Amino acid sequence: MNNPATNTTSRRAIDIVNASLKRRYARERRFRWLGATAVTLGMVFVILLFADIILKGYTAFQQTYIQLPVELAAATIDPDGNRDPATLASADYMKLIREALREQFPEVTDRRDRRLLTSMISVGAPDLLRERVMADPSLIGTTQELWILADDDIDMLVKGYIDRNAPESDRRVGDQMISWIDKLDAEGRIAKRFNTIFFTHGTSREPELAGIAGALMGSFYTLILTFLLSFPIGVGAALYLEEFAPKNRWTDLIEVNVNNLAAVPSIVFGLLGLAVFIGFFGVPRSTPLVAALVMTLMTLPTIIIASRVALKSVPPSIREAALGVGASPLQTQFHHVLPLALPGILTGSIIGMARALGETAPLLMIGMIAFIVDVPKGFTDAATVLPVQIFLWADSPERGFVERTSAAIIVLLAFLFVMNLAAVLLRRRFERRW
Template sequence: MNKTPAAGAPPKRAIDIVNASLKRRYARERRFRFIGLSAVILGLSFVGLLFADIIAKGHSAFVQTYIQLPVHFEAAVLDPDGSRNPEVLARANYQQLIRDALRTEFPGVTDRRETRTLYSMISVGAPTQLRDRVLANPDLIGTTQDVWLLADDDIDMLVKGHIDRGLPENQRRVKDQAVGWVEQLEAQGRIAKRFNTIFFTNGTSREPELAGIAGALMGSFYTLILTLLFAFPIGVGAAIYLEEFAPKNRWTDLIEVNINNLAAVPSIVFGLLGLAVFISVFGVPRSTPLVAALVLTLMTLPTIIIASRAALKSVPPSIREAALGVGASPLQTQIHHVLPLAMPGMLTGTIIGMAQALGETAPLLMIGMIAFIVEIPSGFTSPSTVLPVQIFLWADSPERAFVERTSAAIMVLLAFLILMNLTAVLLRRRFERRW
């Protein structure tokens, strides 16, 4: 039953009913905006915390600790016959020079165990430093020079503050005696932190202070170059055919559905496909940029095709009609008129696909890119690894020094990803045309 107004009460006007509902609607809208803004702030906060944690752990990897020692380049050790033969100089015992310098700096160390601890303060890569200096300048033989030598990773962690000197000796990797030697060298100004060029010039190593990302960077570079060469022409060609020339029937509908489904397939499935087809059937060398590029091409093709088709759809039909009206063939219309206008969108989709490929790890693990490879790759068929896989390997290492290198490598990878996405945005804004 309809309720009637009470006797003597004025009837409600329509405007009063609307005003009452407006207050509720405005309140709901404010609540919705608050919830949406809270969700955005919460998401950005977590991303900010993630970035802050990575930077806090990884920024110290860009500097490395060096110890200055007076090294006597003794001729009897380096060049007994005085021939200055590079082969003889390359095989000389440079470790002996470092040990002599340490004993000269700390003459009171005589116990065998203490001597071993003293020698371990210098990196096992320091003799290579001395060898390179002598090969570059043989006139150093017979002289005494103050040389900055690479410190061991434990000493590096101690100097950077990652090892608490106030902890009991049995709770830290560096003994009290070594801490005393470090403090003595610090007081003399013989310990310094310098920019870590090794991180960008060396390949990986089992010694943290000698480990670098040069091999992984070159492997990623070769892989992305091949992926771009394979995926871009195939993806653009497939998009043009499906959008402009393919007949609309069940087969093309099936192809379109499969392309959309492939864009959502887990990446590790493409790694299994590469292992079963490219390596097992076609015999492509395992753990090379070539096989990695083939796998990543399959993975990025759906993204490029979908983005390219969307770019083609954004070109107005009038462009096609005008070109056909002046006598251009359908192929000429696409190549000379439609494709140049759609290219910015295609490039944007391609760069986003390449950024996705740069950060992939799972499919590359299946094709052997997890191998421990020290040498920097020199070509598309050289054994190599890539930056995400290198991060995965370092994250599994127990040494504290690898923790900072893992975070530093993540920072480098994120920098490349941000740069690639920023390039895509700039390309779209620079060349995009609104109709």
């Protein structure tokens, strides 16, 4: 016979368990909801950030030009007719542009208005014309329809960043200049063209002449030298610590310090580079060489930790089989273990390089913040890097630098995306599952 008391107790226990299950399932649903909400909010903020950067920066990939019939008079450019490069370089090209512009507006006769008219042209336009004539001296003595680089205020007006309806006192471009621009636009002499200057020139105090070529080359030299220094040192250290080092308190201390170095603020490495590499060893400051040394110190912990994890993932049977057929411990590591761990090692190295590409704080401490106009030609030339160039442009008050700052961020994010994508693809392509 069934005991009524026992049945009652069992039902109560079941009710308690069911109530507990309901609470646990409810907590699980709330946790999942909170997790999904957090992920969604994160994605929304990332999308908003990217959208803001793109909307502010995509216009920098185009630049405003004014088409003018420029008479390349031999009397002004090469009066002697001997095509001497020194004579061609010293000619007054701004005079030629100014005369061509005034022919479009013969009604402008006042001296002040003529200066205002000339201010529509970029101060760098004569240099660009000089480069073109020196590259092709056969143009001398002809009249060419040339696209002349416009001033940054004209560029902002054409792109719509200057409100035409605002009071004239609140605008950088006056009503008279707007009427001249409208006339040129009606004649088809105003156009936005691809901004090659942004990718081929170094920085400048004039927004329309500012480019990222110097910063890109500085970043390239820094990353190349950083990889050449940090990869063999990091992999060698990881191989020794993981495979050869005795397990004692000293190696434990080294491992703890390597892990701690990965969490050290990056500016500390900049202070170390300033004190040791520049102050003690006398390495030239503001060069890719000293930047690479600092970045090597910063990326070594990442590479060592990733390499050790990759080496540890190789099954012990690989080592035992190699040793069993007579291979030495060094041959076992270099011929069998290291090749199998290489995909993980490369992934960690690429991630470390991506971190180095985006760093700014340590490079500010070693002088990479200097105003560098020329594009560096080597590891010991004065240079800057892309994150520092973004930092410098972000501090400029001109509206033209706002879009160039965002455009440089777009380029930097593109490089970081490519490097991280390469790490993922390498991992998937060469990864072995045991």
